[in-house]
Amino acid sequence: MRIARLVAIILTILSIGLLAAPPAGAQPPFRLPDYVTDDAGVLTASDRDAVKSAVNRLYTNRHLRLWVVYVDDFSGDGSVDWAQRTIGLSELGDHDALLAVATKGRAYAFLVPPSIPGISQSRVDKLRRNRIEPALRDGDWGGAAVAAATGLNKAPSPSSRRLLLIVLGVIVVAVVAFVIVMRYRERRRRARALAAARRVDPTDARALAAVPLEALEDLSRSMVVDVDNALRTSSNEVALAIDEFGEERTAPFTQAVDKAKEALSQAFTVRQQLDDDTPETPAQQRELLTRVIVSAAHADRELESQTEAFEKLRNLVINAPSRLDLLTQQYVALTTRIAPTEQRLAELHTEFDAAALTSVSGNVTTATQRLAFADHAIGEARDLAAQPVSGQQAALVDDVRAAESALGQARALLDAVDSAASDIRRAVASLPTMVADIQASIAQADEQLQQQSTPQSPHIGDLMAARDAAARAVHSFRGGTATDPLAAFARLTKADADLDRLVATLAEEQATAERLTRSLEQALFTAESRVRAVSEYIDTRRGSIGPEARTRLAEAKRQLEAAQGRKSTDLSEAIAYANAASALAAHAQSLANADVRSSQRATTRRGSNNAGAVLGGIIIGDLLGRGMRGGMRRGMGGWSPTSFGGSSGSPGGSSGGGFLGGGGRF
The missing domain is CATH 3.10.310.50 (Diaminopimelate Epimerase; Chain A, domain 1)
Incomplete structure (x- = not known):
């Protein structure tokens, strides 16, 4: 009897299990791959x-x-x-x-x-x-x-059509009547969407997948600007810390800045791909924007990782008096450079066209503003240091750092004038050699063309076109149009490089390879000087410059690095990269100029007393405190998880x- 009862229980359990098991062919809901x-x-x-x-x-x-x-x-x-x-x-x-x-x-x-x-x-x-x-x-x-x-x-039936026409008419009237309100709501909506996107963990690509594409675009633009500002400020602060504490004690901070630069460079590279003329699908845009945001966020995290240690190392409250004395000495030294630099800039303007001096034409005026701001900050800091009051230590640190940053920018602005002068003069000194080189290339091309009784090579037409372009470049230079030596040098360099490349293809001579090497050096010089000038321009006006100019500059730096990396393997490709870097740097300068003019108009309308400091990125919060803590602020609630799905349907x-x-x- 017990055995029979046990068998009955086992059969009952097995029956329930079989009834409860899902059907063998059950298919859960899934994403449909096709119609x-x-x-x-x-x-x-x-x-x-x-x-x-x-x-x-x-x-x-x-x-x-x-x-x-x-x-x-x-x-x-x-x-x-x-x-x-x-x-x-x-x-x-x-x-x-x-x-x-x-x-x-x-x-x-x-x-x-x-x-x-x-x-x-x-x-x-x-x-x-x-x-x-x-x-x-x-x-x-x-x-x-x-x-x-x-x-x-x-x-649809005629009645449905009539109803549709009536509905469409009502919609048209509503759109016309409320278009201004809708635009206002659209701006509010985008602002709310961006605020919501900022609350998402920017290093979590899966969380970013739930953010609308439009909000991702806005977030990526703001992040590259904020993190780039933070990185530039942090780089300047680390440089000051190295002078004060030595390379060994500041090694962790230097490593954090270097890693942040690498991550941000990746973000700018992807941003350049988004900004070029090749359109992307929405899916491609989402993937690229996510990469920009994640890379920028990693750069921000690298800076943030060393914030607390850096704050302890740079405790300016303890040695504020001696630091302020040093800043005063620097202020006096830089002030004495204003008049000579102004005279040097005036001499350059009489010698060269304004286009050659675009990146430094306003440097003396801007440096004077930075020095005035630094003097004011030093005075406030001395008052705070002389009468220490509880709760004002943060203000003392801010004033000291503001003065340091302003003096650093003033020094960079004045140094940029000296660099521009040396670069232009070097270009002027090199132009005769450049013209001689390109004339030799033209003569060699003529010789190669004369030796070709029949157009056997497919490059004959290209060689003739390059020869004519080089001759026009030389004629333009001799005609007195080279008011911008760097630009003339760039045109002659490109023409010579194109011509030498084709002569090398036809003649296969070692002499051509040597001229290619010289062309590369000249192209690298042009690119390096332009990239340096634009970088200094953005660095000293970073408070007013948006992502487009920074993206072009980052891409120019990448192209320049590619040119330098190919010097020993492919001279022609290296020249192409260098020329591309030069063109991108020129485009970045143009975009940066437009951003600065726009910001200057805006600050003039607002009547700000610290307009120069704002344009220079000095007053953007608490300098390295903002920089090393990252340009991106997390929400007070931390990172919130995102859930998918909704209520189930009816039976x-x-x-x-x-x-x-x-x-x-x-």
Whole structure:
């Protein structure tokens, strides 16, 4: 008796387990890969062709997409619930309908968005009951899908058209009446979206996947500017710390800045790809923007990792008096340089065209403003240091750092004038040699062309064009148009490089390779001087310069590094990279000039007393405190997880929530 009872219990447990097990062919909701998905394998080749043809006609006639999916079973979910979750996973929108069929489970769902003109609940229900369900009941799987597409493809009735025209008229009137309000709301919406995006962990690519594409664009732009400002400020602060504490004690901070530079460089490289003339798909844009944000965030984290240690090392409150004495000495020394530098700049203006001095033309005026700001900051700091009051130590540190930064920028501005003078004079001194080189190249090209009795080489036409371009460049220089020596040097360098490259292709002579080497050195000099000038310009005006100029400069630096890396392997390719770097640097200068002019107009309208300090990026918060803590501020709530999905649909046979139609058994 006991054995029989035990066997009965075991059989009962096994029966319950078998009843509770999911069907063998159950298919959970998934992202649809195509308009027709037959995971149940019930469509013949002719059925699939008929369904695809009907789906294509529907889209051609009404721009309505019908998605059809066949599975064995709906994995225990209600048909409508399964369909709604599949719609969510597939990101279907207001012009996407879905027919989902469980062939073995004998259940289906047919959901249609309510926004389609001429489509109503009653019409969808009639189509479902009178055409789709009978076909499914008879096992005509393809016929059910064709019936769904054909039923949706019918034109709306005249009354529906009239109603549609009335609705459209009302919409047009509403749009015209509220266009200003809508624009205001759009700005508010974008601002809220950007604020929400800032609360997401910028190093988490999976979390960023939930951020709208538009917000990602805004976030990436603001991040590269904020982190670049923080990195530039941090670099200056670390340089000062090295002078004060030595390289050994500041090694961790130097490493943090170097790692941040590497990460930010990756962000600028991707930003350049987004800004070029080649369009990207939304998916590509999202992937690239995510890379920009993640790279910039990693740069920010590298700076943040050393913030606390750096703050302790640079505790300026302890040695503020001696530090202020040193800053006063620096202020006096830089002040004595103003008049000579101004005279030197005036001499350069009489000697060279204004275009050659764009990057330094306002440096003396700007340096004077920085020195005045530094003098004011030093005075305030001395007052605070002489009368220490609880709660004012942070203000003392801020004043000392502001003075240090202002003096550093003034020094860089004055040094830039000296560098510009030496660069231009070097270009002037090198121009005769450059002209002689290009004339020799022209003569060698003529000799090569004379030796070619027939145009056997495909490069003959290119060589002739390059020779003519080089001759025009020489003629332009001799005609007195070289008011900008660097620009003239760049034109002659490019013409000579192009000509030498083609002569090398035809002659294959070692002498040509030597001239290519000289051309590379000249191209590198042009690129390096331009990149340096633009970098100094942005560094001393970083408070007003946006992401476009910085991106072009970062790309110019990358191209310059590529040129330097190919000096020993491919001279022609290295020259091309150097010329590209020079062109990008010139474009960056133009963009930076426009940003500065715009910011100057804005600060003039606001009447700010510290306009120069704002343009220079000095007053942007608490300098390295902001820089080493990162330009990006996290929300007080930390990083919030993002959830997907929503409420489940109704059981099979009921309405599809926000969709017309429903489902059931057949």
